[in-house]
Amino acid sequence: MAMDVHLRDLRYFTVLAEHLHFTVAAQKLYISQPALSKQIRALERQLGFPLLERRPREVVLTPQGQALLPRARELVAAWQETWQEARSAGPTFTLTVGMQTAVGRNLQREALTRFRDEGWRISLRLVSWEDPTAGLGDGGSDVAFLWLPLPAPGLVSRTLIREPRWVSLPVGHPLAAKPEVDFADLADEAFVALPRAAGPVREFWLATDARDGREPRIGIEVTSPADTFEAIASGLGVALIAEKNAQLYQRPDVVHRPVRDLAPAELALVWRANDTRPEVAEFVAAFPAAPSGPAGSQ
Incomplete structure (x- = not known):
């Protein structure tokens, strides 16, 4: 019987199989540990067999998990390579901006207009609070407007405003x-x-x-x-x-x-620390950082 599984869940499995530790793997994936556990259990139910054996002090791969792992790694790597090739095939760069609430404050308008005038394709992505990284964790967003503190390791931020x-x-x-x-x-x-x-x-x-x-x-x-x-x-x-x-x-x-x-609360522009693409750096540079000090200070 044919079976469809999410590539995201296979990626979660490969990272977990590499570290054999739910907390560490969740940090690498920029998601919470309960969310990772939930997705792995859902994948196991969909496949019809266990991938991991959860012991009191360790996590080990089952025989089925060991058999699946090499192919899962190949599929994840192949898709990443294919996605990069497809993304670079066209002349227009697409930047996806994640957010969880309306940003307003005239923060986006000037920068988005400028980049669109320069030929960029800008996509705005509204993400549920179930994903506190607003898509940065799964690669669905390139940058995101987020309220601090940072929700996961591996992210860096530029504070744009401070408000009571x-x-x-x-x-x-x-x-x-x-x-x-x-x-x-x-x-x-x-x-x-x-x-x-x-x-x-x-x-x-x-x-x-x-x-x-x-x-x-x-x-x-x-x-x-x-x-x-x-x-x-x-x-x-x-x-x-x-x-x-x-x-x-x-x-x-x-x-x-x-x-x-x-x-005060701090609204920041956030991106992945390991994302060295010049387009991301150029977009971040278009937003001036807020002055240091409490909200309302100059």
């Missing part, structure tokens, strides 16, 4: 009547949270480091801005957002208020 964090509340919430909110007043609130796969970015938007060791209350997990504000409007929780995002995401059933006692 605000809170989004449902209309009628007791704190909505205040012009500003102390973060201490939010400590017991249920929060709308990014998925666990978002890792350190999830923790930043929950302000975990400002809670004196207390665990945040999670009302619901969401994977997109639309889901976030729908959850807030429905009274399922509150959420921290960047100041300018409070302007970008306006709706009549949600109010936004500045929050005191929190470090």
Whole structure:
């Protein structure tokens, strides 16, 4: 019986087989360890046999995994070579820009217009928060606009702006009547949270480091801005957002208020550390870095 499997999952398997350690392999792939485990189990179910034996202190390949590995490596390498050849066959360079929320702030317009005028093909890719790298991890994006901290090793960033964090509340919430909110007043609130796969970015938007060791209350997990504000409007929780995002995401059933006692948020342009293509470097250079210092400083 013919069977289709994702090349991505075969790549995950080959990297895991090389390191035989889920955490290390996940770092190499720029994904979370739970996400890698989930995909490997899905691949095993699809194939109909186990690829790895998970022991208390080690991971080893099964006989089926050992038989599959050489061919899987050949397929992954062949596709990478074919993709590179196809990509370089045409005269126009295509740059894919990943993002997870609206960027706004006039950050993109001038640079994207300039590169398009120079003959570049620019593709904008909206990626779920289930992939905190916005496509950098699987190669689907060349660069990405991301809120720091960096979600995985092997990435580098250029901070473009710093903004205070605000809170989004449902209309009628007791704190909505205040012009500003102390973060201490939010400590017991249920929060709308990014998925666990978002890792350190999830923790930043929950302000975990400002809670004196207390665990945040999670009302619901969401994977997109639309889901976030729908959850807030429905009274399922509150959420921290960047100041300018409070302007970008306006709706009549949600109010936004500045929050005191929190470090600012940083929006950055991010790319892979091992990506030395001149086109990526040229694109990054088109965006000036934010001045050092707290949000609002010159």
